[in-house]
Amino acid sequence: MSDLLHFAEHRLQEMALAFMFLVYTVRIIWLLRFRAARERQAPTGAPDTSVSSAVLHSWANIAMPWAMESTRKKFFLYLQFVVFHLGVAAAIILSFIIPYGPGLLEHRWVVRLIQGITAAACVVGVMRLARRVANPHMRAISSPDDYFSLGLLVVWLFFAVLAAPNDTSREGPLLAFFLLTAFFLVYVPFSKISHYLYYPFTRYYLGKTLGHRGVYPVRRRPRAV
């Protein structure tokens, strides 16, 4: 392994991770400095609703495609979302396995599994990019960051597929994968990709508000047709 690859897999990642945590910490402190509104109303809604069950419902929302009309009606998009995020998770795990647990990749099935998931996510990423470019509604709401983040994630996932076998005789894909990983760690806190940091936060507040008002957990009667 070249010195450059070793640096990219270890020191560079550690520095980038430290930077990401630092910025995230600052970000969370920044968010928490906004005042939390005090709730004075007595709860409304069915007596069996509670704020805690509503918050749980709100957090679990992402795994309940039946809970929202949008995910019910756009189930294919929901599936794309699942595949894409599984792929990203697999690529992140890969970025830790290669430097800290390369033995795992000696199992062929582990490599194939990671490659399968990241490849599927890469294809989905291309589809999502195409939708963002082709659909006028998506174009209207997209920022340069939206295109860039998605495009770069597709490239990163592509290199994750190539890097998964951890074949140090072909350093190119590994180097590209780790340099991109480091770039993401630094870039993510400033981009939309940091949404996973906000998800628990926004959904907690929405769950709390709507739970207090008896709207969450959502009760829905099936459609007649």
Next chain:
Amino acid sequence: MSKRKEQSHRVKVVLQRLREKMNRQMAGSLVACVHCGMCTDSCHYVLANPDDPTYAPAYKADKIRKLFKRHLDWTGRVFPWWVKAEGIYSDEDLEELKDTVFGKCTNCRRCSLNCPMGVDMATFNRMARGLLVSVGIMPEGVAVVSKDQWEIGNQMGVLKEDYLETLEWMSEELRDELGDPQFTIPVDRTDCEIVYAINPREVKYDPRTIADAAKIFYLTGENWTMPSDCWDMTNFGLFSGDDELGGAVARRLYEKVIELRGKKLVMSECGHGYRSTRCEAPNWAQFDVPFEMESSVITMLRYISEGRIRVDKTRNTEPVTFHDSCNNARSCGMFEEPRELLKLVVTDFREMYPNRAENFCCTGGGGAMSMSEYTPRRLKSARIKAEQLRATGAKIVATSCHNCVDGLTDLIRHYELDMEVTQLVNLVANAVIVEKKVAVPAAGPPKPAPLAGKTILVADDEPDQVAWLSTLFADHGAKVVEACDGDQALELARTHKPDLLTLDLAMPGKSAGEVFELIRREPQLADLKVCVISGRPELRKTIYDRSVKPPEGYLDKPVTEERVLRSVRKVLELAHDDGK
């Protein structure tokens, strides 16, 4: 070197208020959007305008988000263009924002419930409205209504004497109906179980709902009262985003209930009023409310389930569907109670799809009915609701909200649906069994026709409507004169000196507003009473914005014989003459 753009004074104030108003929940919603577009199709504006991406919730939200990112979020300052963080500078920028936050969103919260990230667009859209209102940038109707609520104490500028007179009038109507000559709507009684607060629309356009509620309270033997002032349970602060107005309005009502030592505040059917008074206003007013608050829907349901009133559902046999008000369903969790109640009082209840928290807005929400400049947009977006209604095959759509009554009535007319709008209280009152104390009338001379001796000028450009009203009035003893446009109405008013003019608002020739003002300013016509009968609620302001005495009566089309006669008798002050 390029010169830094200067911010206008109003922009500076808006940005200062943005900093003050921002809370953690809103900041979360403003940073969390990933522009995934999942919310797009949940908005009725988008569905009705599929080729216009500027209606997409995320697009509209970005108009507000860009300010937050540019001015409050330090990540947006690093590369503003990259993340669509943009500043605003001029009053024109604020006007553009107004068009989005007031004219393209009813704050219905449907997108919020369909966002995987939990972005609550409706909440920060309301906040943005409030920022603009604080610098005087708002639709004219919002300014007028807010002023009335600040100054007169209710949204429709109803004067105390008119309110009390309406209660007295409804008491008289009920004396006969209930067979109880002692009946009166209690006002300002202390230590009651229930203090009942209403929407001013009931006084102005729909007093029957007050009578229906009073009838139900009477039949249960409830210990209840209405306040003589501070009786408006609606709150325009919810729509204008003005927390100060919202807090002040609600505080008046809370303090009134405390003054009367009422145990519970029951609110008539009004989605935004219920949401404001029950849920949001304790926060706006920073007031810990020491009594219970309840919607009259829940009260009526309890009365029936406790056997305090008996109902006969076979009196309501037309097919009925239910429209969930956004505020009741998506912001207060009230969707099962109205259904339970309806199933007790109608024989043919038909669900509308989607429903409950997924229902579509009536399109009159968020104060849209007061913003006449956006009426064409509103009616276009109403196509979605019209399709929902039509699919039910129902003849009656019941709803628990006065705003929805107006919004639905308007779209039903626009899309020519064969349907009527009603409230649950009307259906319950119709189904309730009255064990009447029958007073045997003493034989006497036959009563004269109720409108005998009166001359009524009917001004309307629809021949069917003219014929219908003329026949109705003539059958009840009136002499009728007919006009089909504004100029003719004015001419006939001068020559015939009628007692009453029924005035349509959309006629050819001189506009109804002009005719009305000329009549009011002409001393020879000083005694002429005017009752507007119109199917165009957005034209109300053409009458009410004039600096002359308002019309004595107002009826929304479609009208029934009963409503027209009751209103005309009231306007002519004949309501008490014949004991009806």
